[in-house]
Amino acid sequence: MCGIVGLYLKNQTLENQLGSMFAPMLEAMTGRGPDSAGFAIYGDQAQEGSTKITLRHPDLEYDWDTLAHHAQTHLAVNVAFNRNHNAAVFKMATDAKTANAYFATHAPEVALLSAGQSIEILKAVGLPGDISSDFNLTSMQGSHIIGHTRMATESAVTLEGSHPFSTGQDLCLVHNGSFSNHNRLRTELAYHGYQMKTENDTEVAAGYLTWRMDQGDTLDQSLQHALQDLDGFYTLAIGTKNGFAVIRDPIACKPAVLAETDDYVAMASEYQALTSLVNIEHARIWEPEPATIYSWQRDSQQG
């Protein structure tokens, strides 16, 4: 089943409320996905030339200080981090490739959840409400956020299988449904040099979009290709550094509702998840058409 939700702010003055607006939306989808939950939030950007990395270690007492210190000495670059429950967000004055390689070699016990300049992914196994309070979602700020509540179908209930998945810098998607051709696509992506980390079908979809965008596709073009190449039942909400998009497969079996006001665009599997939003009673509310791309983009100057 699964529930997906997304919130994209058009009005920048609301950015300090993003987390508090979004937390009830995520929690409202508990019925559709009580196994695990997670979200990808875009905000608190790293400086140009720096990389922002989300890391996780199951041990709440994990010594992030030592890791940050070691990274700083080893790479000879500035490293700062914030601890958040069992995760830590590192900002490092280097590129993503160097940072990724460093953690893979020197801290293999740490899971790398996202890399980019703006994205931060936090997820866990358990009830959405618990996960939201563990990571203190209500206090978080940013420009847009997408989230997922999982009822597992294609792979086991583990942290590795929980969503969202990010396979490229600042790119993330959440998915309700299932892909029937994910094994073949996984092989094809591997052929192009994109190695997936899990057996999960959603990761393959994320990997597919990463590959397309690396080939020079815009967000909309990559989704146009996805409609051709992804087979299955799906509703997707996608986040990029500056953009937010929603698509449904041509059969449109998996639900989706969109709402738009002057202040925000909100998406959810069910209308229930939108009822807590300010001014929702005056929003334009509609069901996205099958095989149609809905996207919103901030111009990059606004960041």
Add this chain to the structure above:
Amino acid sequence: MQSINLAEHSVRQLNQLLHDQYNHLDERQWDVSQTSGQHNIACGLNQNLEVNIHGHVGYFCAGMNQLAYVTVHGNAGQGVAENMMSGTVHVKGDASSAAGATAHGGLLIVDGNTGARCGISMKGCDIVVKGNVGHMSCFMAQAGTLVVCGDAGEALGDSLYETVIYVKGKVQSLGADCIEKPVTEKHLKKLKKLLKSAGAEEDPAQFKRYGSARQLYNFKVDNAY
């Protein structure tokens, strides 16, 4: 009139109160507020009640309805009035997919648009949609009438049995075994009556009629047992 606020009562409590009217009718008019898109509101009614629901509703609103007149002053989620037997369900906004699915009788009115598969497998109800319907509407529909005042999406009436479809606007494509058929006086009369009962001010002469060509497997006598 009795008013129920769903911020204070559960949907289960509301539905129980409405079902209690089956054995002992002492209140015909009900007002429901603070719906917050919850599922299964006013399901399984079996009494001549008038239920006004203020706000958007989730899945299966007024499902299995018998006798009651249910009005949704908002949008409805998937499967509104699914398996309705009799009575009337009126959605003032839009309805999601599978509106009126498998419904045997009664009238479903949607003032806005519906999503995909409107009237899928309907078995005798009448549906009047004042806006557009999505793809695969009336898929395998067996009896009853669908009237669309706007446009219809792809594969309208795929694998249709005896349901009759009237569309005023464009039909993106017809499904397997669904064809356009002539509109006779008899059809105009019936359509006029339906449009009137739905409060749709449309000229029946502007509608085209679609039905089954009766060429698929089930219609071949050689395939009969």
